[in-house]
Amino acid sequence: MxxxxxxxxxxxxxxxxxxxxxxxxxxxxxxxxxxxxxxxxxxxxxQGLAQLPEQGPNGAIPIDEINAKEVPRLKSHDEEFNRVVGGGIMPGSITLIGGEPGIGKSTLLLQIALHFPEKVLYVSGEESLVQIKGRADRMKYLTTNCLLLAETNTSKIFQEIKKQKIDLLVIDSIQTMQSPTVDALPGSMSQIRECAGEFQRFAKRHGIAVILIGHITKDGQLAGPKVLEHIVDTVLQFEGDQHHAHRILRSQKNRFGPAAELGIYEMQSSGLHAVIDPTSIMLSSQDGQREGVSTGCILEGIRPLLIETQSLVSPSYYGTPQRSSTGFDNRRLHMLIAVFEKRIQFPIGAKDVFLNIAGGIKVTDPGADLAVIASFLSSCIEQFTMPKKAVFCGEIGLSGEVRPVSRILQRVVEAEKRGMTTFVTSAQHKKALGDYKGSLSLQLISHIRELID
Incomplete structure (x- = not known):
């Protein structure tokens, strides 16, 4: 009934x-x-996860009686994707990837499906099979393991999966799927939640890896109920500017590997190509010192990256000075401006301040604070001399102190590999860097005033 x-x-x-x-x-x-x-x-x-056979017929059992075998991951040809998801796709897992329309989500997953060594079912609710085939032909695929299906009914999709015995299921997109058990339009919150739950139960029961493509709202959040992000095991965000070639795949949640990992791709006519050396696109190829430009070192996941920080401090011609940042948190920029004016004793608060992180990357690592302060100094104080080939890395406190950051030795080694000669960081890293025997000149400071002393 x-x-x-x-x-x-x-x-x-x-x-x-x-x-x-x-x-x-x-x-x-x-x-x-x-x-x-x-x-x-x-x-x-x-229906629900209580019926899964993995939980056993006798209910709860002691943890030491569970035979936990290491499950081999499903690896794609794309090493950047493998690294971002934690070394490969876990069988029975469900992954959600979101991003702006036209950014390349479908291209990325179709590319992975076409080169996947195991059997893949690519289900599209947005494109016809002819359209998908046209995109696939541009990617020069070599495998015949990829099956295409244009369907939105979840029951029919599950029937096809059982018939084909696949290892990986790609759904493009979750907003177009419709469950016959819910009387609502596709894309509604109840449909999204029910369809995601059905895919999760099916993935856990049959050990099939599932990747869902999700749309985002105008605020940049994944569309649909928030419970969608709790249902899935991994949440990936595909970022980038449609007017630039580079795309960034960022891990926001991962139950089977480190979160906050980052992969960089370049969009070409034949598809997305992984950027093996991301630092090369972050730093400018121009030689010599430039006013308002400094180099910092951030950590994305466990990967150190050198970034170029560009600042412009100019007189304000409006009643309220302008504050603008690209690739950097605007509230943190306001905080650094206040600390700079108070501790350096320079009236920057009445000036327009513009900050840009070159390369299109969004920086959240507080280790970039010291590079921002150095770029301020270079832009507004003529007497400040920027050390040649210097890297600045440290978090700035409200009193102007330079605080330590994580994995400092990895950052130093990365700077040395890039041909840098000077590394400026917190004096609290003296013990951590005591065994460093490289060629970099280490400058350990305790306060931002020491940059101009």
Whole structure:
């Protein structure tokens, strides 16, 4: 017998309510509740992970009695993708990849599917098979392990999977899928949640790896209920500018490997190509010192990268000085400007300040703070002499102190490999760098004032 009920779901946090409310009691957002009608049979209502055979017929068992064997990962031809997901795709896992429209999500996953050594089913709810074949022909694939299916009904997709006995399932996209157990339009929050749950249960039960493509909202968040990100094992974000060739694949969540890993690709006519040496696109090829430019060293996951920090400090011709940053958190920029003015005793607060991280990368590592301060000095103080081929790495505190950062030895070694001659960092790294025998000249400082002393 079918059951039907109407609920209201918050678009921002997936909070459910039996009646409409103007303000969500969970996330405090206003006017975010959408009416959703759910139809489920008794049998479908009781489906869930409790029926999985892996949990055993006798319920809970002691942890030391579980025979946990190391499961070999599914590796693609793309080493950058393998590294970002933790060394390969885990069988039975479900991965969600999001990004702006036209950024290359479908191209990346079709490319992986075409070169995958195991059997793959690529399901598209957005394109016809002829359109997918046209894109595939430009990628010069060599395998016949990839099967294509244009379908949005989840039941028919599962039937095809059982018939073909595949190892990897790619869904393009989760917003176009529709479950027959839910009476709602594709793309609605209830459909997205139910379809994702069905794919998760199927993946765990049959040991099939699943990759879902997801759309993002105008705020840059993955579209759909927030529970979608909790259901999946791995969340990847595909970033980039449609006017530039480089794309960045960033790991935001990973249950089977390190999070915050980063892979860089270059979009070409034949598809996406991994950039093996990302530092080469971050640093300018121009020789000599330039005003307002400094080099920093950040950590993306466990990979050190050298970045070029560009600052422009100029007189303000408006009532309120402008503050603009590209690739750097604007609130942190305001904090560094305040620290610079207070501790260096230079009136930068009344000037326009523009900051750019070259190469299109978004920096979240606080180790870039010292490079930003150095670029300020170079831009607004004529007496400041920037050391040649110097790298600045350190977090800045509110009192102007230079604080230590993680994995400092890896950063120093990366700078040395790039031909740098000087590495400026926190004096608190003296013990960690005591055994360093390389060619870099280490300058350990405790306060940002020491940069101009």
């Amino acid at each position: 079918a059951k039907s009920r109407t609920i209201y779901i918050c678009e921002a946090c997936s909070y459910e309510s039996a009646k409409w409310m103007g303000k969500c009691p969970s996330c405090k957002a206003w006017n975010t509740f959408q009416e959703t009608e759910i139809h489920k049979s008794d049998k479908e209502t009781n």
